[in-house]
Amino acid sequence: MDDARESWIVMIVKHLLLRSTLLDDIEFKKTNEQIIAEKEIEEKRLDDEKVKVCPKCLQNHIPSKTSHGNCNYHDAFVYDLDKGTKINSEQAQNVQQKAVLLNQKAEQQPKLIWACCLALYGRDRGCLRYS
Structure with a gap:
């Protein structure tokens, strides 16, 4: 059984240094x-x-x-202009990585844009801020 009891003390002290010294000396549990x-x-x-x-x-x-405002993100889907389909950000990342691995030239790379702000996927910062 734990024998922890609360102890109370009333002090009227003019100087804070004296108060803190007394509290340190008593070492309340x-x-x-x-x-x-x-x-x-x-x-x-x-x-x-x-x-x-x-x-x-x-x-x-x-x-x-x-700190507040360090996070930039998009809250919509990605639109593939070449195929005319909407895809999520994971699928867009896979498409973009595949193009990089195949060393495609700039004009051959997939045209991916965010539906929320029409920013280019992977190149432009997010249009919304989150803390």
Whole structure:
């Protein structure tokens, strides 16, 4: 059985240095709730230091080092002008990679555009921002 009890003290202190010195000298034990809360805060801090993939732009980032507006993305499908079909971004990436691997010249490469802003796929930045 855990013998952690809460202790209370009332101090009326004019100087903050004296107050902090008294608290350091007494060394109150932390309650279980305080220990759990500190562990959760530390776990969140460590989790924010890990590399993650943004759900919008699919780029790797570290949450603690990312500021608002770093993510640019498109929220629509890609249109293949050569075939006259709409495809998703994964399919567009496959088409573009295949063209690069085949060393196609610029005029032979597939003409892919985003339906949301008519930007060229793989060349223009996203038209929307996400934090």
